[in-house]
Amino acid sequence: MSGRRRWLSRLLWAVLVAPVVVCLLAPSLVIIPMSFSRSPVLSFPPSGFTLDWYQRLFTSSEWIASARNSATVAFAATVLSLLLGVPAGLALGLRDWRSKRLMMAFVITPMVIPTVVLAIGMYAVYARLGLVGMWGLAAAHAVIAVPFVVITTMAAARQLDPTLLLAARSLGALPWQVFLNVTLPSIARGVLSGAVFAFVTSWDEVVIALFLTDPTFKTLPVQMWNQLSQGVDPTVAALATTLLGLTTLLMVSVLATSRRPR
Amino acid sequence: MTLGSTSPAGIHLQGVRKSYRGQPVLHGLDLTVAAGEFVSMLGPSGSGKTTTLKVIAGFEQADAGTVTLDGRDMDGIPPERRNIGVVFQNYSLFPHMSVAANVGFPLRMRKVGKQQRQEQIRRALSLVELGGYEDRMPRELSGGQQQRVAIARALVFEPQVLLMDEPLGALDRRLRAVMQLEIKELHERLGLTVVYVTHDQEEALAMSDRIVVFNAGRIEQVGTPREIFRNPATVFVADFMGDSLSLSGNVTANQVQLAGGAGEFALHGMVVPEGAARFLWRSDAVRVAEPAVLDQNGPTLRLPATVITSAYGGDALRLRVRLASGDVGIVTVRDSGQAPPAGSAISVLLDLSTAVALPDGADRYEVAS
Amino acid sequence: MNTVLGSLQGGGSRKPRLPRPAALGMWPVLAVLLVIFVWPTVVIISRSVTDPPGAGLSNFHRVLTDPTVLRFGWNTVRTALIVTAATAVIGYGYAYAIYRAGPALRVLLLFCALLPFWTSLLVRSFAWTVILRDTGIVNWLLLRVDVVDHPVGLLRTPFAVTLGMTQILLPFVILPCYTAMMRFDRDLHLAARSLGARPSAAFWLVFFPVTRVGLVAGSILVLVLSLGYYITPVLLGGPGDQPIAVLIASQVTTQLDWGLAGSMAAVVTAVVLALLALGWRLVARAFLGEEVR
Ligand SMILES: Nc1ncnc2c1ncn2[C@@H]1O[C@H](COP(=O)(O)OP(=O)(O)OP(=O)(O)O)[C@@H](O)[C@H]1O
Numbered sequence: 052m053s054g055r056r057r058w059l060s061r062l063l064w065a066v067l068v069a070p071v072v073v074c075l076l077a078p079s080l081v082i083i084p085m086s087f088s089r090s091p092v093l094s095f096p097p098s099g100f101t102l103d104w105y106q107r108l109f110t111s112s113e114w115i116a117s118a119r120n121s122a123t124v125a126f127a128a129t130v131l132s133l134l135l136g137v138p139a140g141l142a143l144g145l146r147d148w149r150s151k152r153l154m155m156a157f158v159i160t161p162m163v164i165p166t167v168v169l170a171i172g173m174y175a176v177y178a179r180l181g182l183v184g185m186w187g188l189a190a191a192h193a194v195i196a197v198p199f200v201v202i203t204t205m206a207a208a209r210q211l212d213p214t215l216l217l218a219a220r221s222l223g224a225l226p227w228q229v230f231l232n233v234t235l236p237s238i239a240r241g242v243l244s245g246a247v248f249a250f251v252t253s254w255d256e257v258v259i260a261l262f263l264t265d266p267t268f269k270t271l272p273v274q275m276w277n278q279l280s281q282g283v284d285p286t287v288a289a290l291a292t293t294l295l296g297l298t299t300l301l302m303v304s305v306l307a308t309s310r311r312p313r
Numbered sequence: 314m315t316l317g318s319t320s321p322a323g324i325h326l327q328g329v330r331k332s333y334r335g336q337p338v339l340h341g342l343d344l345t346v347a348a349g350e351f352v353s354m355l356g357p358s359g360s361g362k363t364t365t366l367k368v369i370a371g372f373e374q375a376d377a378g379t380v381t382l383d384g385r386d387m388d389g390i391p392p393e394r395r396n397i398g399v400v401f402q403n404y405s406l407f408p409h410m411s412v413a414a415n416v417g418f419p420l421r422m423r424k425v426g427k428q429q430r431q432e433q434i435r436r437a438l439s440l441v442e443l444g445g446y447e448d449r450m451p452r453e454l455s456g457g458q459q460q461r462v463a464i465a466r467a468l469v470f471e472p473q474v475l476l477m478d479e480p481l482g483a484l485d486r487r488l489r490a491v492m493q494l495e496i497k498e499l500h501e502r503l504g505l506t507v508v509y510v511t512h513d514q515e516e517a518l519a520m521s522d523r524i525v526v527f528n529a530g531r532i533e534q535v536g537t538p539r540e541i542f543r544n545p546a547t548v549f550v551a552d553f554m555g556d557s558l559s560l561s562g563n564v565t566a567n568q569v570q571l572a573g574g575a576g577e578f579a580l581h582g583m584v585v586p587e588g589a590a591r592f593l594w595r596s597d598a599v600r601v602a603e604p605a606v607l608d609q610n611g612p613t614l615r616l617p618a619t620v621i622t623s624a625y626g627g628d629a630l631r632l633r634v635r636l637a638s639g640d641v642g643i644v645t646v647r648d649s650g651q652a653p654p655a656g657s658a659i660s661v662l663l664d665l666s667t668a669v670a671l672p673d674g675a676d677r678y679e680v681a682s
Numbered sequence: 683m684n685t686v687l688g689s690l691q692g693g694g695s696r697k698p699r700l701p702r703p704a705a706l707g708m709w710p711v712l713a714v715l716l717v718i719f720v721w722p723t724v725v726i727i728s729r730s731v732t733d734p735p736g737a738g739l740s741n742f743h744r745v746l747t748d749p750t751v752l753r754f755g756w757n758t759v760r761t762a763l764i765v766t767a768a769t770a771v772i773g774y775g776y777a778y779a780i781y782r783a784g785p786a787l788r789v790l791l792l793f794c795a796l797l798p799f800w801t802s803l804l805v806r807s808f809a810w811t812v813i814l815r816d817t818g819i820v821n822w823l824l825l826r827v828d829v830v831d832h833p834v835g836l837l838r839t840p841f842a843v844t845l846g847m848t849q850i851l852l853p854f855v856i857l858p859c860y861t862a863m864m865r866f867d868r869d870l871h872l873a874a875r876s877l878g879a880r881p882s883a884a885f886w887l888v889f890f891p892v893t894r895v896g897l898v899a900g901s902i903l904v905l906v907l908s909l910g911y912y913i914t915p916v917l918l919g920g921p922g923d924q925p926i927a928v929l930i931a932s933q934v935t936t937q938l939d940w941g942l943a944g945s946m947a948a949v950v951t952a953v954v955l956a957l958l959a960l961g962w963r964l965v966a967r968a969f970l971g972e973e974v975r
Pocket residue numbers: 333334338356357358359360361362363364365512
């Protein structure tokens with residue numbers, strides 16, 4: 052290809068890709084300036100500079116309580132989904148057995164069933180199980196988070212050479228020692244990223260939370276949702292910016308650690 | 314029209330240079346491959362064999378120098394218009410196409426009619442003895458069969474030149490031996506020009522009209538298999554072509570002083586320039602006897618040596634030995650049912666008339682033998 | 683010991699059978715899922731035939747004939763199809779741009795593709811409302827360059843819903859496409875070229891068919907997910923642009939018509955599961971790294 056034509060095709064690509072990049076980033080970036088704007092109606096361009104919305108966010112007992120609720124639920128859901136998902140991921144990734152693929156499909160389905168269906172179903176049933184408030188929501192979130200843990204654990208376990216486990220046994224390790232010293236360290240990275248996914252999934256979940264929470268126990272997304280349906284409020288922009296900063300930090304640290312060679 | 318009816322083309326490389334990110338990979342190659350010739354490129358990993366092939370095929374542009382094919386300058390001609398067949402190490406069959414579609418691909422690109430396409434596919438597949446496999450998918454074939462399909466695909470459009478990059482590298486030893494003969498036979502039948510990359514020296518010796526030995530982006534030696542094996546031009550080539558035993562010494566007039574004061578001997582009819590030199594014997598040209606002191610008996614040199622280790626190789630025994638001069642080498646002896654233990658003293662018999670004298674430095678010179 | 687290891691290596695890729703039931707690790711998750719996932723789903727779906735008592739198939743009859751349900755259903759299907767098509771084209775192209783980019787640009791483009799993945803769904807939907815509202819950045823730009831003289835109503839339109847969902851679901855296509863492209867053997871492209879294919883032919887006849895797995899798997903996932911979308915349409919769409927998920931929720935919360943909600947849930951779930959079953963091999967290959975056997 053001649054230099055001129057290569058240059059032209061590059062230009063063409065840039066012209067095609069740039070709008071996609073803008074669309075991918077715009078929603079994340081545009082709220083940042085808005086959260087500092089004096090205007091209470093979120094109009095563009097932002098006017099003036101103020102930290103009022105942040106002050107309102109961080110001093111509001113309602114926002115803080117819901118953030119704490121969200122963190123509690125997400126933490127509990129993560130622990131639950133790890134307890135359930137890691138053994139399952141190991142069973143799926145390490146060994147071959149009959150009807151394994153069917154089981155895999157089954158464990159993955161909570162991820163794709165419309166959350167509204169799950170939400171109303173759980174709404175109808177959980178009270179009968181005594182699963183109300185924090186625990187009900189944590190259990191529900193664990194269900195939709197467990198596929199992530201299973202997938203990442205399974206992927207990590209697949210990388211594990213099964214002869215390694217037998218080699219460890221032949222070198223004198225007991226089964227639990229093999230698990231602690233060989234299996235666990237090898238899948239740790241997969242489990243960790245599964246845990247991060249699980250936490251984020253629960254932290255971010257709205258639909259089920261709308262059905263399983265009540266005014267005395269609201270999560271952050273629910274509080275945000277309520278605020279949005281009442282009208283424009285730049286406090287939400289301040290919250291969104293804060294969350295964006297946190298997730299970017301999380302993402303950069305995950306990217307940075309996954310770059311390290313194993 | 315039958316396969317191979319087009320006349321083969323000669324390839325000529327002149328001063329070809331190539332760098333990747335400022336790192337020179339080819340340092341000005343000159344190489345001529347005659348029409349119809351089977352030439353192997355041999356050399357260690359990373360020495361630039363694949364890169365040379367890519368420059369010939371047009372996958373990479375040389376930074377400097379010219380490539381001509383059949384006398385035509387190939388500069389700026391994209392690979393699809395060079396009419397060169399290429400066979401890759403991992404076969405590179407299109408996984409989503411049947412065997413017939415793979416072999417028919419180049420014909421489709423050349424807008425050959427369906428009727429004629431099928432006829433040519435059939436003929437190409439029968440050439441590699443895969444008639445009846447038309448509808449299989451690549452993953453349903455064994456490694457050897459996949460390789461044959463790749464060859465059929467590279468031949469079906471009657472290229473003037475066939476380039477093969479370690480085509481047998483992924484096959485097991487026995488299948489490789491079978492395929493070597495098949496490829497050689499194909500070459501003889503079709504008479505096209507073949508450039509064949511390998512880093513298996515036995516394969517190169519068995520198949521080629523000529524061998525090009527690469528080392529770090531330069532051509533170390535070009536010659537017939539016999540020349541390369543018996544008369545390596547450099548220590549590198551000698552080492553690369555198989556087991557050997559060599560002595561380093563210093564040549565003055567007609568005398569050679571061995572390194573480390575291990576002795577001296579007279580050159581018998583050999584013409585070697587003065588200075589540091591190495592005298593090299595292929596392992597099978599060395600005989601072994603009971604221990605004795607340095608003793609030159611006519612053109613035969615008798616040197617004491619110590620066995621370091623031995624390896625059983627079926628009909629022969631490979632001994633790694635250390636000479637009094639400190640030189641370490643390998644000699645091959647007939648297996649007599651018992652390997653000499655490590656540390657045992659033996660003596661090696663070296664016939665000066667079968668020796669190859671090599672410069673001990675970087676330069677090379679021709680030896681009158 | 684040597685023989686044990688030796689025989690294992692000789693066995694090739696087959697994993698050795700260990701004693702103990704191999705699926706033991708699955709039991710806890712299966713038990714829990716049965717109680718807190720399967721049971722609620724079954725309950726809600728069974729409401730379709732039990733509510734009101736003796737309903738039989740009457741609720742399904744309503745689903746298929748009621749104009750409101752049909753309108754919401756059509757909204758859902760239309761949006762899902764448009765979003766799937768848009769994410770397929772844009773996602774594949776974007777993945778190809780990442781694939782062809784140099785190392786530095788590649789990291790940047792990957793970051794841009796992943797950032798939305800990590801950003802809260804609610805935050806992103808909210809951000810689109812900020813962008814698209816009458817006093818938002820798009821209308822500001824349009825007014826500034828005098829394309830229009832009064833704000834164009836972008837928010838609360840089907841366009842806003844489609845745009846928002848496309849952006850939110852794009853990573854589900856980009857990532858599997860990119861993975862498939864990274865696995866593509868460059869030699870296949872060179873082989874095609876040496877066999878006489880021009881770059882465009884090599885792309886369409888070899889590169890695209892080989893990397894299509896990622897595209898199909900990603901598109902199935904996007905289709906399935908967009909059929910159940912709730913948040914984004916509510917925030918970005920107008921009253922007439924709402925999907926079936928919103929109708930299901932409102933039947934439960936305001937109409938207390940569990941029978942109709944249940945039957946709509948049954949239909950959506952059935953469609954989703956059927957689509958997934960159809961594409962399961964490809965989805966499993968692209969997202970779970972399962973080899974097709
Ligand atoms: N695309 C590339 N970018 C950067 N460096 C490259 C590239 N291709 C090859 N090289 C470098 O060029 C040198 C020669 O590579 P080449 O593939 O020609 O070696 P080779 O002789 O074919 O080796 P092998 O026997 O391992 O196939 C190597 O050092 C390699 O690292």
